[in-house]
Amino acid sequence: MSIEVVINGRTRQLQSDPTTPLLYVLRNELQLNGAKFGCGMGQCGACTVILDGQAVFSCVTPLAALRGRSVRTVESLGTASAPGALQAAFIKHQAAQCGYCIAGMIMRGQALLEKIAHPSDEQIRAHMEPSLCRCGTHTRIIAAIREVAHNKAGAA
């Protein structure tokens, strides 16, 4: 019994037990590192991925709820050598210390930028509120998201 889910644009037949949280399906069955275990309770955002356009906590989203749906992880945005726009902005602003929360931060920020092309700083802060960073990298994370928002504004 497999469950069909679109992961990063590719249709996959997933074999994990249907009760398995998406986080462990991504990390173990699919060997994707981006989503991180932080709390397992949807409180910190380290596991954030985009599910049908919405930022969700993959640690509390069971595989059974995902049949036919589309999941995107930070791996979908680009690679270390060819980063996507938001990843490049995080690199430019050196918006990481330990970096453990950062893949989740990027996916939450990406979900915002896909919904609101030119978010204000207030909108960025409010949208990022569910994600925790302990190193204190917040101002750089805001700057990186703002940078992409402004570039989009320039292009529009």
Added chain:
Amino acid sequence: MSAPFNRTRRTLIRGGALVFGFSLVPPAARAEFNAMGLPSVTNPKLPGSLKSTPMLDAWIRIAADGAVTVCSGKVELGTGVRTALIQIAAEQLELAPTALRFIAGDTGITPNEGYTAGSHTIADSGTALLHASAQVAALLREGAAAQWRVAPDAVFLRTGRVVAADGRNMDYGAAVAGIKLHRPASATSVLRAPATYRLIGKPVPRLDIPAKVSGGAAYVQDMRLPGMLHARVVRPPRPGARLVAVDIGPAQRMRGVVRAFRDGNYLAVLADDEWCAIQAMHALDASAHWEGGAALPEPSAIHAHLRQLPAQDIVIADRGSAVTTGLRTVQASYTKQYVMHGSIGPSCAVAHLDKGVLTVWTHTQGVFPLRMALAELTGMQPDAVRCIHTEGSGCYGQNGADDVAADAALLACATPGRPVRVQLMRDQENLWEPFSPAMMTSVRAALDPSGAISYWHYQVWSGSHNERPGNAGKLVPAWLLARPFAPSPSKPMPQPEGGGDRNGIPLYEIPNQHIVNHFLPVTPLRSSAMRSLGAHLNVVSIESTMDQLAALAQADPVQFRLRHLQEQPRAQAVIRSAASLFDWGRAPGKAGRGHGFGFAQYKNLMAYVAIAVELQWDRDTGSVRILRVAAASDCGQIVNPDGVRNQLEGGIIQSASWTLFEQLRYGARGIASIDWSSYPIMRFSGVPERLDITLIDQPGEAFLGVAEAAQGPMAAALANALAQASGQRRFALPLLSPPLKA
């Protein structure tokens, strides 16, 4: 080390159970390291960590093909030191930062530099690498010059090749042929002039960030070894609780479970699949019945409790005479609650017992001392245990990293040949991490008739800030075994760095001082190092007092500080710089608006940091918005200015969270801060709206550790700004508990 625990064990595997046997010990090996895990100094004249690891090839190796490997005993904890150390070595060796192989924290390969802690990395390892790389560079020039029969100063290094004036060139492997790098370093080195630096002092982008933003394998959590088992542990609900009954059968019989087992109060499950291990952990947890455990005092009573505990009283400053009567005095007591490290990723480790060698991949801060503790725990010879640092989530001090490495070691010994990955759950990390200890200070200070500080009497009470291994008994899993290990006795960390008394001596010029550190070896909760240690509360206490004294002297707080730093131009420059960046001296000009200033030199010997804060206090709700932070720092020769800024920004935000909000919840039933709702930390909405930093570079001067230098000054600036904004001074951290209303 106390005699009853001076023993090792031999781990035997019998029918799936973990069985321990005992053997006599080689005790000398365990006395090898000091409290910071450092080996003994062999040549005090050498710079940085060369003092204890003097051989050049311990740091820098050059293969026959010219490939350069640089080693450090200091590890990446998320502060960016990997890139900074590479900058230092690549500078003198004339290499691009990406052109060398860098290995950090591997007991099989690198120097032992003890713990990566206390903002020591650049000062200790950076200084060692600066000199070792310069001396190796000189040997490369000498080697090529001899082969070409020219003077060494007629050749130079350029991007991995030694080049002569006439254009002849050779790679580093050829240049070093016939030259042994296995030689002691010299006390002096020919260093490049700082003005010619290409890398040191430049904002080189961190080499680890691209992988971290794109899902690369960056952390120990990301390791997947062939045949690897996923393990979960079950910890007692409270320290000291006894497991009176458990049925491991239901967990053992779950599909995918390889083994469930118990050893005394120690419970764990191993499974092929991670989700299966988690479900089996829950099954095991549900069937476990625990009794007893240490009763904890209520947080509201903790400071009175601390005052009654047995203390070692250490006078750390005693100068001048006793206080003269008739002077204007300021007197107060300050307190801090237990605070949690709060790593975003709970601790994790992977271990593999293969052909008699136990390899442990760990985000410990000290691979060498951990190896000694794990050898003792498993009864193996230290040589048969290899600890390899592999990054984890930021730790900010001793979190669960060492404990989970012990879990992995025990479980790997139970399943020889199969690697084991142990991941702590959020509540396990929270309940069992060694917290930053609750503390108390008391200060009495007096002004002389001229308005200068005449006398300063200060006391600090604190539990231990250093419970690192140490012996096996410093590791939680070792307490839980049927035949447990007890921790070696807690010891105070000596001045000048100090533990609870870190920054307990004001940098200010005060003629009469009496300062006492009351070290409390046994306190209700397990505690250990968290960024800045006692400096957090000590700097709050000192700087709050400075503001009160300034008011008494009718002086501006910044001017008052400067008047007491007349012999210290670098401290003055940092204070003036922060004041200027902030435009200090204007009245806040609005109800509920406050300005506050804080300053310290970390440990009185590392980076200088001054911070000015503007905040808005809401008299109805008691909430606080941080509008503006202006900081200045002098950390000597800057290696990576963007890295320094990132660390200062992080320290400012983290300290704001500690200082305004954070306190561990606990009581008679144990620790209640099991998650982020019961231990809230600062979120995006609370982050300063504006944060500006000025760095004062000191080319050619010594590197001064900076990563923990902002925490004290930021906390102090907040306390002082809140006092001005609200008209009420708070003496207890966190400042906003209970809510401060009009």
